[in-house]
Amino acid sequence: MKIESKTVHWGDRKKVGGFTPVTTPIYTAASYVYDSMDQLDRVFDLQEQGPSYARYDNPTRNALEEVMRELEGGAGAIACASGMIAIHTAILAALLDRPKRVLAANMMYGATTSMLMKIFDPLGVETTQVDPCDLAAFEKALNETKPGCVIVETIANPLLRVPALDKIAQLCRKADAPLIVDNTFATPLLVRPLELGANIVCHSVTKYLAGHGDVLGGVIVSDAANFDTIRTLSRTMGPVLGPFESYLTMRGIKTLGLRFERQCSNANQVAAWLAKHQAVERVYFPGLPAHPDAEAVGRLFPANQCSGLVAFEIKGADKPKIFKFMESLKMVVRATSLGDVHTMILYPAMASHRDLSPKHRERLGIHENLVRMSIGIEAIEDILADLDQALAI
Ligand SMILES: *Cc1c(COP(=O)(O)O)cnc(C)c1O
Secondary structure: OOHHHHHHHOOOOOOEOOEOOOOOOOOOOOEOOOOOHHHHHHHHOOOOOOOOEOOOOOHHHHHHHHHHHHHHOOOEEEEEOOHHHHHHHHHHHHHOOOOOEEEEEOOOOHHHHHHHHHHHHHHOOEEEEEOOOOHHHHHHHHHHHOOOEEEEEOOOOOOOOOOOHHHHHHHHHHHOOOEEEEOOOOHHHHOOHHHHOOOEEEEEOOOOOOOOOOOOOEEEEEOHHHHHHHHHHHHHHOOEOOHHHHHHHHHHHOOHHHHHHHHHHHHHHHHHHHHOOOOEEEEEOOOOOOOOOHHHHHHHOOOOOOOOEEEEEEOOOOHHHHHHHHHHOOOOEEOOOOOOOOOEEEOOOOOOOOOOOHHHHHHHOOOOOEEEEEOOOOOHHHHHHHHHHHHOO
8 A cells, every 4th residue: 555545544443342433533531441350461461452541552542653653664653742752762762771872963953952962961871963964974973982872854954954864774773773763854755764774763743744733742663673662661651642632643644645745846846936036045955956965865755855844044134134024924824833734934043943052053054044934735826925025025
C-alpha cells in the first residue's frame, strides 16, 4: 500500500464487541477491566496486547501509534504530549546504557538546543555541536567525541539546510552511536529516516501531522533495538498523549497527503516569486537550484517536493521594519508554529531562536532581517497578493 493510502487506513477499525467502528473512538477510561485475572496479568506483563492503565496504553493513542509506526517504517511508536517531551524521552532512552555524550546538529529547533544546554548539561550530559551539512567535520566530531547518541533534523531550523541523512546514518552505524532524527519539517511523505539507517525518529505532531493548529503533541518511532527501552521509559514516566489529542492527530493524518502536496506546491511558487522580488535580499528554500544542499535534496526528497517552509531576508530591514511588515499582512497568520492549513509567518530571532544570544544567532546566520514562513493550502494567488502588499509598505 502506498503511504498516502496508509495515512487514510492504518490504525483504525478494531472490533469492539460485535461491531467495528469506522474510525477509532476517543477512549477516556483511565483503567480497563478483564473477565479473568490471568488475562490482566498477561496484559501487565506485555505478553498479551491490551490496555490496563492509561499511562501504559490507551486504544485511541495506540491507533495513532500504529499509523505512525507504519508511516515511518519502525518497530514501535509512542505518541507523546509534546514534540519536546518526545525528543527528551528519545535522548534519555538512547543514553540510558551508553556514554552520557550527545553530538547534536548546530542548527536545530531552539528549544531542542536549550534542552541540551539547560537540562541535559547540568545533569552531566555533555553536548558537542557540529554542522551536519559538513560531512568531514561531522565524521571528525563523531570520532573525537564518541557520543552516546547523535541528533539532527531532516530539514534544519530555520535556514532549511538539508544534511545528507543517508551518509550521516552510515557514519553513525560505523561509530555505533544511535541516530535520532527530528523529522517534523519533512514528514514521512518526504523522508523516512529509519529506512536510511537512523534508529529513532521524533516529530512534533503539532505541526504537519495534526496540521490544523489545534493539537500539541509529539511522537517517537523507533527501530526494534531501541524500542523496548523507549517503551519502558514511557510506561514509567508517562510522557504520553491524551486520547482527545490522539484522536485529533489521527484525524489530521488522514488528509496529510493532500495537504502536504498542496503546501509543497504552494511553497515552490512562493519561493520562486520571492527570489525575484526586489524587496527581498535572499531566499532560503531547499527547492531552489542554488541551495547549498541541492545534491542531498535531489537524492533524498521526491521530485518537486521539499516541504512547505520558506525563509527569507528583507533588504535592509531591522526589527521595527520586520514587525511593520508582519503587522501589514492581512491573511497570513503571524504566529509561532508551522505545518498548519493556514499560511503562517514567524520571526526566528523573537520566536523559535529567542533563547539564543544575538551573537550565537548571527554566528548561525540567523540575521535580524530573516523571517520564516510555513505555507498553507490557500489559493496561491491570495498568498502572493498578501505578501506583495505587505512588502510594499
Ligand atoms: C515545534 C517543533 C518541536 C517542538 O515540538 P512541540 O510540539 O512544540 O513540543 C521540535 N522540533 C521541531 C523541528 C519543531 O518544529
